[in-house]
Every structure is written in structure tokens, then in C-alpha cells.
Amino acid sequence: MHTKLLIIGSGPAGHTAAIYAARADLKPLMYEGFLALGIAAGGQLTTTDEVENYPGYKMIKGTTLMDEMRAQSEHCGTEIVSQTVGKVDLSQRPFRYWIHPMGDEETLEEETHTADSIIIATGAKARRLDLPGEEKFWGNGVSACAVCDGSLPIFREKPLVVIGGGDSAVEEALYLTKKASKVTVLVRRDVLRASKINARRLSTNPKVEIKYTHQGVEIKGDGGPRGLMKSMVIQNSKTGEKEEIPANGLFYAVGHEPATHLFKGQLKMDEDGYLITTPGTTETDVEGVFAAGDVQDKKYRQAVTSAGSGCMAALEAEKWLAEQEIAADGPEADLGAKKGKPQANGDVPEYRSNPLL
Numbered sequence: 001m002h003t004k005l006l007i008i009g010s011g012p013a014g015h016t017a018a019i020y021a022a023r024a025d026l027k028p029l030m031y032e033g034f035l036a037l038g039i040a041a042g043g044q045l046t047t048t049d050e051v052e053n054y055p056g057y058k059m060i061k062g063t064t065l066m067d068e069m070r071a072q073s074e075h076c077g078t079e080i081v082s083q084t085v086g087k088v089d090l091s092q093r094p095f096r097y098w099i100h101p102m103g104d105e106e107t108l109e110e111e112t113h114t115a116d117s118i119i120i121a122t123g124a125k126a127r128r129l130d131l132p133g134e135e136k137f138w139g140n141g142v143s144a145c146a147v148c149d150g151s152l153p154i155f156r157e158k159p160l161v162v163i164g165g166g167d168s169a170v171e172e173a174l175y176l177t178k179k180a181s182k183v184t185v186l187v188r189r190d191v192l193r194a195s196k197i198n199a200r201r202l203s204t205n206p207k208v209e210i211k212y213t214h215q216g217v218e219i220k221g222d223g224g225p226r227g228l229m230k231s232m233v234i235q236n237s238k239t240g241e242k243e244e245i246p247a248n249g250l251f252y253a254v255g256h257e258p259a260t261h262l263f264k265g266q267l268k269m270d271e272d273g274y275l276i277t278t279p280g281t282t283e284t285d286v287e288g289v290f291a292a293g294d295v296q297d298k299k300y301r302q303a304v305t306s307a308g309s310g311c312m313a314a315l316e317a318e319k320w321l322a323e324q325e326i327a328a329d330g331p332e333a334d335l336g337a338k339k340g341k342p343q344a345n346g347d348v349p350e351y352r353s354n355p356l357l
């Protein structure tokens with residue numbers, strides 16, 4: 001099967017790209033994933049209960065928001081396939097890709113598919129530590145995003161714990177001090193990995209207690225299926241001593257894993273595996289391949305910023321595809337719209353976007 005525009009991934013970035021691309025008549029094909037990397041189609045927001053910071057909704061369930069985005073993508077004309085892309089070859093155009101059979105991420109289907117352009121919106125996954133109690137209290141005290149969940153009423157004026165020693169841990173902890181009665185930061189080593197300025201901000205905050213060489217052991221709380229987290233057992237790894245501290249929330253700040261294994265050796269990535277895009281754009285280092293959302297953003301990692309970059313990716317893909325068509329029509333038809341190519345009068349041409357967008 002050949003498609004003009006392939007979108008891999010189905011979070012806010014993928015769906016926003018799909019909505020814009022479909023409205024521009026690009027007939028995008030989206031692979032939403034079948035539990036790709038253990039995350040349901042719809043992405044990370046399907047793992048959270050309430051979203052309170054997506055414009056237009058005072059409060060909406062993460063799953064409902066993603067269902068609505070999916071319905072809008074389809075309504076605009078996106079074809080959505082509930083399978084996972086298992087391999088891509090970006091070394092030649094059209095790009096080639098292969099699909100995992102449903103529910104099997106070990107093997108690949110034989111059929112080779114092709115695409116003129118690709119938007120990568122495969123997202124990222126917050127690292128967890130698999131502590132006992134984590135699964136039970138996930139969303140009921142345990143989180144991996146202070147900016148997303150820190151304002152929930154269950155955390156207001158309550159003691160909270162952050163695990164991590166880098167800059168994100170510091171930022172998460174400082175954010176939480178505005179809501180919590182106290183924030184305990186568990187640092188595995190005997191020093192923070194954060195920048196000096198961040199380390200000073202954290203250690204001088206009166207609401208913060210930093211416990212070096214400490215790790216989490218168990219998360220405890222109310223019984224019952226909707227029980228809330230109430231305390232945490234922690235351990236000093238130097239002395240082996242354990243203690244139980246009151247904690248209504250635990251925030252992991254131990255890093256994220258961007259879903260970029262498919263692109264290793266084919267696209268430029270930073271040391272943490274995030275795709276590198278040209279600043280101010282979603283362009284990767286392979287022409288015709290664009291990246292949007294958390295897969296290329298280690299700084300903001302929010303639904304609304306992902307949606308914003310999904311929009312950019314669709315507009316940039318549309319422009320790039322239009323330029324390819326003009327170039328393919330031959331030199332007479334090439335009115336100079338190709339990127340950076342000067343027109344007869346020496347000006348770089350202005351690209352006219354689809355007026356329907």
C-alpha cells in the first residue's frame with residue numbers, strides 16, 4: 001500500500017497532525033498502535049484520569065479527550081489503522097515501512113508499504129520503578145508528572161514525595177511546594193545531579209526535605225479498588241534502615257524513554273534518544289520526515305505543546321509535499337517554490353498554504 005502522508009502514533013501530536021493534514025486533502029494514514037510500548041492507542045493521556053489544563057475543558061477524562069481527538073481525525077478524513085509500525089527504512093524515497101501483526105511486537109508482516117512523507121508522533125514513556133503498591137495507587141497518589149497532576153485536590157496541603165536527583169526532579173519538587181504541606185525528595189546518590197542553581201533553590205526551600213542515599217521501598221494506602229495513597233516506606237541505602245513516612249503522593253522524576261527505537265541509526269537523536277529537529281520546525285535530518293510531540297520534546301512534555309507541534313508537522317509536511325509535486329512537474333512548472341530556491345527576481349518564494357486549513 002502507498003500513502004502520501006504516514007502518521008505514526010496516536011497521541012495529541014499525531015491526532016492534531018492528522019486533523020490538519022486531512023483538512024488539507026492529504027488523505028493521511030495513521031497507525032495508532034496496538035498497545036505499542038505497552039501504551040494504549042491515544043497515548044499517555046489514556047493513563048491518567050483527569051486533565052484540567054487542556055484549553056476548552058475545565059476538566060475532562062484523559063480517555064475521553066483522546067476519544068474525541070480520534071473521532072475528529074476520522075471525521076476530517078484520516079484513515080486510522082489499529083496496528084503498530086515495526087520497522088522503517090528512511091534511506092530511499094518513497095520511504096518504506098512494515099507492520100507488526102496485531103498484538104505481536106516480535107515479528108513483522110511480509111508486505112512492504114511505502115509513504116512519500118512521514119510524521120513521527122510516537123511519544124515517550126515516563127520511567128517507573130515498579131515499586132510494590134505502584135500499580136494499585138497509580139492515578140490515586142502515584143504520578144510521573146507534577147505539572148499535570150500536582151494541582152489535584154488529593155495533593156493540596158498534603159505531604160508528597162519526589163524520587164529523582166536531576167533537574168526535572170528539582171523542578172517537579174519546587175512546583176509541588178506551591179501546593180503541598182511538605183515535599184520529601186529521595187535521592188539515590190549522596191549528591192544531586194541537578195545544576196548548582198537548581199540544587200541551591202531546592203535545598204533552601206523551607207518546605208523541602210532532601211533525603212540523600214534513600215530509595216522508595218513500598219507505597220501504602222487505603223484498601224479497596226479506589227483507595228488513596230497515604231504513606232510510603234523508604235530505606236537508607238547506606239545503613240539499610242527503613243522508615244514509613246506520611247505521603248499522599250509520589251511523583252517519579254526518573255526520566256522518560258522516547259519511543260525512537262525504530263529510527264536508531266536513521267535519524268539524528270540526542271544522548272537520551274529524543275529526535276532532533278531543526279529549531280523552530282518539526283523537520284528531522286531526513287527530508288520529508290517530521291517529528292512532533294514528546295518524541296522530540298524533552299522540555300515541556302504536555303498535551304497542548306504536543307498538539308501544537310503536531311499542527312506544525314502537518315503544515316510543514318503539506319508544504320514539503322507540494323514542493324515535491326512542483327519539482328516533479330519539471331523545470332517549467334517549478335515556479336521556484338522549492339525550499340530556499342531563488343525566483344527570477346532573486347526573492348525566496350513565499351509558500352501559499354492550502355486556504356482551507
Ligand SMILES: Cc1cc2nc3c(=O)[nH]c(=O)nc-3n(C[C@H](O)[C@H](O)[C@H](O)COP(=O)(O)OP(=O)(O)OC[C@H]3O[C@@H](n4cnc5c(N)ncnc54)[C@H](O)[C@@H]3O)c2cc1C
Nearest residue numbers: 009010011012013033043044085123148293294301302303
Ligand atoms: C500519567 C500522565 C498524566 C499526564 N497528564 C497530563 C495533563 O494533565 N496535561 C497535559 O498537558 N499533559 C499531561 N501528560 C503529558 C501528556 O500526556 C503528553 O505530553 C502527551 O500525551 C504527548 O503526546 P504525544 O502525541 O507526543 O504522544 P503520546 O501521548 O506518548 O502517544 C504516542 C502514541 O503513539 C503510539 N506509538 C508508539 N510507537 C508506535 C508505533 N511504532 N506504531 C504505532 N503507534 C505507536 C503509542 O502507543 C502511543 O499511543 C500526562 C502524562 C502522563 C504519563
